[in-house]
């Protein structure tokens with residue numbers, strides 16, 4: 523089954539609650555929260571207080587994507603803020619195995635994330651410790667960018683390796699997902715799709731989510 527994790531990055535933050543309510547009404551599977559620090563990525567978005575406010579507003583699974591430098595310093599804070607899954611970048615300068623284990627020790631799901639220039643093989647040694655791997659299909663930092671098709675090969679390699687090790691790994695793809703790229707990502711082996719612009723630019727988010735679900739079912 524394919525799960526959708528809409529990113530609220532391009533929402534109007536003055537009315538973030540309305541966006542969360544609309545996505546809940548559209549029966550989203552998760553909510554994807556993009557945390558940026560202006561150091562690991564050029565952009566700055568939001569941090570723990572916003573995650574905590576979203577937590578109060580919904581019971582939906584919160585998929586937190588940390589794009590911050592040395593994320594191990596903040597794992598506990600995001601767990602306390604109410605994240606259900608905490609994802610961090612392998613390139614961000616944290617001890618990878620220790621941070622993956624720390625997230626589990628706090629009772630949360632973990633997600634190891636790679637930027638476009640990082641090969642899939644970089645995460646292979648950690649796969650038995652991961653609930654999910656996130657393959658970035660744009661340079662992290664901004665919503666609304668074009669999908670990088672090179673990500674598809676990485677997804678294939680990861681799915682192959684997870685199958686070889688008989689791991690029930692979730693593979694998430696993030697960036698430039700639209701009506702054309704969503705089925706390609708699923709065919710390659712992704713089962714969690716982040717969707718930002720494709721939903722927020724739609725006249726009717728619920729109808730667009732249904733459309734995405736239909737296009738990615740039974741592939």
Ligand code: DX5
Nearest residue numbers: 662663665666697698718719
């Ligand atoms: C980019 C973020 C993405 C992004 C997705 O750094 O991690 O989650 O907001 O937005 P779209 O779907 O518009 O590419």
Ligand code: ZN
Nearest residue numbers: 556587696716
């Ligand atoms: Zn993201």
